[in-house]
Amino acid sequence: MSRAQKLAQDAAEAAEVRAYQTDPDVVALRIERVRRQVDWMAWSGIVLGLGFTMTNVQTFASADTAVWSLPWLAAWVLDPTVSLVLLAILRAEQVTARYQVRTGPWVRRAKWFTLAATYVMNTWTSFMAGEAAAIVLHSVPPLVVFVAVEAVTDLRDKLTEAVLVAAGERRVVRPVEGGRRKLFADYLAEARAAWAPGVEITPAWVRQETGCSRGLSPRLARTLRAEVANG
Structure with missing residues (x-):
């Protein structure tokens, strides 16, 4: 085989590979894989952040109650109560963003309220004590969760748009x-x-x-x- 023939063969193979790589269905599938990765990492960060706040919220709610008393034990329920509502909203938004369905204003209000409640309960003791380092420490996790839950909704919407655009190219x-x-x-x-x-x-x-x-x-x-x- 001559060099020219070899180059022609390589060019044909490269063109075939590129045709598959740029196929709208292949591109859409890749975006879907990225979506799953983004969801997994975002959910992991959100759950870990909410888990970090649980102890601080329990300390805030239990105040000066005796350890292992009923009020002390009941204080552990407060943070999961707020967090579960937030996670329920995020799970619903995961589906609505997938199909680009807009939710009503009360959904965002509920999300912001649960995040604000978590932040206040997580940092109140530090603010009252006037401990700057503790305020920073206990502010970072809830603020990261707040930013993450807002960003991940937009990311899901844009990833869905990218899938639709890629899939639409076949008809274009x-x-x-x-x-x-x-x-x-x-x-x-x-x-x-x-x-x-x-x-x-x-x-x-x-x-x-x-x-x-x-x-x-x-x-x-x-x-x-x-x-x-x-x-």
Whole structure:
């Protein structure tokens, strides 16, 4: 085999590998794997952070009660009560973010209230004692949990969007008249031409007017809404 033939063979093999690596389904699968890793690491950090606060909250709730007395034992229930409500909200948001369903304002209020309650109970004794080092020590875990629960919701939403965009690419490149492949811009142009003032731009409307995929329609709807808003 000549050098030119060997290079041609290598090029063909490389093209085949790249075709599989850039296939929308393969890309979407990789993003899903990243999502699982992000969820696992985020949940681990959140649970560990809440576990750290448990002892401090128990100390706050038990105050000067005798060790192993009923009030002392009952104080251990306070932190899990708040934490379980928070974890229930986060678990629900894990599902809603997966399908890009927006939750109501009370969900965020409940999340913030449980986080604020955990922070106050975790740091109250240190604030009353005026111990700066203890305040910092007991502030870091609940604040990390607070930031994490806010960030992980946005991350899940964006990862879902990335999966939908990747999956939608398969429909983006379908043939149109003249043998040319149909691009995102073609779908957008169709949606733009179909839109009229007063028409709500939703993914369902975009699919109805352009015949695009369910995965691509949210992206098209966002783009067209931005165009309309900017005039």
